[in-house]
Amino acid sequence: MDQPIQYGRYILIDKISTGGMAEVFKAMTLSDSGFKKVLAIKRLLPSVTEDEGFIEMFVDEANIAGRLHHSNIVQTYDLGRVNDTYFMAMEYVEGRDLRAIFDRLKRLRKPIPVDMAAFIISKVCEGLDYAYHKKDDSDKILKVIHRDISPPNLLISYEGEVKLVDFGIAKAAKKITKTQAGILKGKFGYMSPEQVRGMNLTGASDIFSASTVLWEMLAGRRLFVGESDYATLEKVRGMEIPPPSTYNVNVPEELDRIVMQGLERDLEKRYERAGDMGTELTRYLYTKDQVFTQNDLMGWMHETFAQEIAEAKSKMEEILNTDWMEFGIDLNQAEASNYISLKQNLDNIPDTYQGQVPQADSAGQMAPPNASGAFTQAYQGGVTQTTAGMDPYLPPQQSFIKEYLLGGLMILAVVLAGVFLLSQSEKNVVQMETTGSVGTAIFVANVPEAEVVFDDRTICFTPCKIPDFPIGKHQLTFRKSGLLDDVKTVDMQIGGRLTVAGELYHPDKVKGVLIVVTEPPGARVLLEHVDYGQTPLKIKDIKCSEAKTLKIVMEGFHDIIEPITLGKEEFRLIRKELQPASPTVSIKTVPPGAKVYLDGKDQFKQSPTQLMQLEVGREYEIRLEMDGYETATTKVKAIAAAVQPVNIRLKAKDDGRKKERSSSSSSNRRSSSSSSSSRSSSSGKGWLKVQTDPPTKVYIDGKFSGFKTPARIQVPSGSHKVKLINVNQDVHYVTTVTIQKDKTSSIRKNFDVE
Numbered sequence: 001m002d003q004p005i006q007y008g009r010y011i012l013i014d015k016i017s018t019g020g021m022a023e024v025f026k027a028m029t030l031s032d033s034g035f036k037k038v039l040a041i042k043r044l045l046p047s048v049t050e051d052e053g054f055i056e057m058f059v060d061e062a063n064i065a066g067r068l069h070h071s072n073i074v075q076t077y078d079l080g081r082v083n084d085t086y087f088m089a090m091e092y093v094e095g096r097d098l099r100a101i102f103d104r105l106k107r108l109r110k111p112i113p114v115d116m117a118a119f120i121i122s123k124v125c126e127g128l129d130y131a132y133h134k135k136d137d138s139d140k141i142l143k144v145i146h147r148d149i150s151p152p153n154l155l156i157s158y159e160g161e162v163k164l165v166d167f168g169i170a171k172a173a174k175k176i177t178k179t180q181a182g183i184l185k186g187k188f189g190y191m192s193p194e195q196v197r198g199m200n201l202t203g204a205s206d207i208f209s210a211s212t213v214l215w216e217m218l219a220g221r222r223l224f225v226g227e228s229d230y231a232t233l234e235k236v237r238g239m240e241i242p243p244p245s246t247y248n249v250n251v252p253e254e255l256d257r258i259v260m261q262g263l264e265r266d267l268e269k270r271y272e273r274a275g276d277m278g279t280e281l282t283r284y285l286y287t288k289d290q291v292f293t294q295n296d297l298m299g300w301m302h303e304t305f306a307q308e309i310a311e312a313k314s315k316m317e318e319i320l321n322t323d324w325m326e327f328g329i330d331l332n333q334a335e336a337s338n339y340i341s342l343k344q345n346l347d348n349i350p351d352t353y354q355g356q357v358p359q360a361d362s363a364g365q366m367a368p369p370n371a372s373g374a375f376t377q378a379y380q381g382g383v384t385q386t387t388a389g390m391d392p393y394l395p396p397q398q399s400f401i402k403e404y405l406l407g408g409l410m411i412l413a414v415v416l417a418g419v420f421l422l423s424q425s426e427k428n429v430v431q432m433e434t435t436g437s438v439g440t441a442i443f444v445a446n447v448p449e450a451e452v453v454f455d456d457r458t459i460c461f462t463p464c465k466i467p468d469f470p471i472g473k474h475q476l477t478f479r480k481s482g483l484l485d486d487v488k489t490v491d492m493q494i495g496g497r498l499t500v501a502g503e504l505y506h507p508d509k510v511k512g513v514l515i516v517v518t519e520p521p522g523a524r525v526l527l528e529h530v531d532y533g534q535t536p537l538k539i540k541d542i543k544c545s546e547a548k549t550l551k552i553v554m555e556g557f558h559d560i561i562e563p564i565t566l567g568k569e570e571f572r573l574i575r576k577e578l579q580p581a582s583p584t585v586s587i588k589t590v591p592p593g594a595k596v597y598l599d600g601k602d603q604f605k606q607s608p609t610q611l612m613q614l615e616v617g618r619e620y621e622i623r624l625e626m627d628g629y630e631t632a633t634t635k636v637k638a639i640a641a642a643v644q645p646v647n648i649r650l651k652a653k654d655d656g657r658k659k660e661r662s663s664s665s666s667s668n669r670r671s672s673s674s675s676s677s678s679r680s681s682s683s684g685k686g687w688l689k690v691q692t693d694p695p696t697k698v699y700i701d702g703k704f705s706g707f708k709t710p711a712r713i714q715v716p717s718g719s720h721k722v723k724l725i726n727v728n729q730d731v732h733y734v735t736t737v738t739i740q741k742d743k744t745s746s747i748r749k750n751f752d753v754e
Contacts, residue, residue: 008082010041010089013319021045022058026092028319036320039077043087055086062088064144068134072127074155074165093165094312095157096305098213102151104304114250115292116300117217118258118281123162124154124210125278131164132203132274145201149209150190151216158309160298188232189224193265196236207271211262218244218251218259253540254284257513268488282710283515283573286691287538293712428464439496441469445478445486447504453477462502471496478502484545511541512566515573516552519748520610523554523578527564542566550574556612557581575693575750583614583638589624590649590719590738594632597623614638626650647736649719684717684741692724693750696731699723717741724749 005012012025027041044058062079065088069075078089096104098120105112131144146153148166155163188196192208195201215223224239226232241263245251258280264270271277285291302309443452445462452460454476459466462478471492478486483504490500516525518535525532525539528548532539535552542548544566552560557578566572587596589607596603598611599621605611607624614620616638624632629650636644690698692709699705700720705713709724717739724733724747731751739745 007041008080012041038092038319040090040092041087042090043085046085058086067142068131070127070130072123072162072164073131074163093155093157093163095155095301098151098154098156101156111220111248112217114218114255115285115288116297117214118255118285119292119297120162121210121214122278122281124164125274127164128203128206128210129273129275129278145203146206148187149206149213150187151213156301158301158305160294160301188229189222191236193237196233203274204267204270207262207274207277211259215244215259215263219247221247258284286710291689291712295714428460430460430464430466432459432466432468434468434470437471437494438468439471439492439494441466441492442499444499445502445504447480450502450504451479453479478504480504482506507543507545512544514539514542514566517575518552519577523552526551552576554578580612580643582612583616583640584643585611585614585636585646586643587622587646590736592738594624594626594650616640622646624648628653685714686717686739686741687744688713688715688737688739689744689746691748694726694729696724696726699725715739722747
């Protein structure tokens, strides 16, 4: 351990890293009550504390991150100043960032497991979705955009947790500082195309960056890397992206599809929300026989970083047992230190603050040049900007490249392309004679003379220009015979100018995917009389916009027949609970495995099971037998087209206990023997797999498991009470499940249809 230093009400223990702007320490809270908490202290370097701009950015970071409370985001606890240095106190994550993991695997010459990569980014997506849609106290969405999703900012704890860190250049709806137009922030190889162009960003930018990281994990190589920073940016803007399976044959087609949708340069094709991408990654994981979970990630980290974990544990024990007085640190002086809190509430920052920065409208258009000399050029809704200022987050060389090469060459290319398009569109200018405020709209398509339909009427054929297009949000359709329609939403501003591009394809070239899940599973799925197999089932390459008949059949249950039409590139999940065609009895016992007799006849079945094809209105006697347990008998009346539940806890025979009592000479010995027997019966562990819609928290035997669905949890064998809760959706479900050693028990519930 380094020489500890008292810093305000904290003790700085070990230096973790030093960057161009700040240094990070492993630290501990000071408290004379004996309370100890290990955390991380990020402290501005003395060389930058004289720059008010740096301090404002630092305060921004802490106050943005301080509003975010999510399991996949590193928590920020405190923001303050000690003497002349500024700091923030954050959650300490014992683990490694993704860059360190890449480096370790490179030395070991091993790839990252495919499912592990999908799991990590699914958790990143959960954190990003939360950050962007987090609301303040006035119910306004903060719209926090990280803007620097890259391997060094993704932490993996030794316990299998995935954490987002470093909101130093994050963008939120409410900030003290505003970004100058044209300033590039983030690591070049992980930027989104719209970030490179300097456009107004949404959460989709972080989705592109996260997809870049996922691509690299799956392919085992960098995606956007050039001989220079400018070459790297050019690749982000326009390089053809191959699917990761090009370099790794173990990447399945479904994961290829998810990654490539996240890397779509067309914002309308990319995932709209990070949560949507996270859901599809989770859905992919649950199609595997062995679902990758946090426990698996923890096991992988423990195996790969065994030595580091042992050293970290030893250091932690040393820290917790340290007598700080030996280092001259007086806990009683902590409160007397020169400490000033700088924590703020983002809600107190006025919405009207704009500074002198030109603000982009929803079409990507910028305000006129400002006094600082910044200027803009726009084309097809994209904005290319430069500024006279330097980016303090980039080294001087990178800022120079950005300002001169990127600014000049990108603007030149954009202007030339814009002039060409406009010259072509002038040949087909159509007047709409709209009353009220208007803007200019240019419509193009990937096929000639595509029909543009607005308010159920054709307004022009592409390419065409509408100089009096009405302001506001509108939906329009590109249409051409034999091709799939393309529906677009536009948001025209007063005096705005935007270009809308339609994409029309033949149905054979744009396929959809259908996933069918039934309860109970094992039903056969037919599409246009073709049998595709049993549920759960995924059917790929379905022609879009073509009506088909879906049929789900299973013996003893009513058939389900319904029409289905998939939209362009649609990925649809269908869940169905099958209804019995005749009276059915569902039998479950604790423990499972009891022989089932119906009216004295052996059914050659063991619990849990179902007895079907019963006679309506008849009363049946059900007998359950199992070695070591007393015979259980019950009666049930068959009801038409219904499932009658029979749930019985079998009672253990007490013969063995009587023998034990007669041979025992001591009550303590009896107690010890009984305890040993109890432990023996419940030795070993199994798995509980829980999948619900909507997601729920999972409680086991009255305690929160730490998991939300979908989840796969290791549980001691035996009987357990499971509670599923989602307060917002008014879900509160309780059931009992029996876990067998080394086996998986499943709970599947769709509360939306119950």
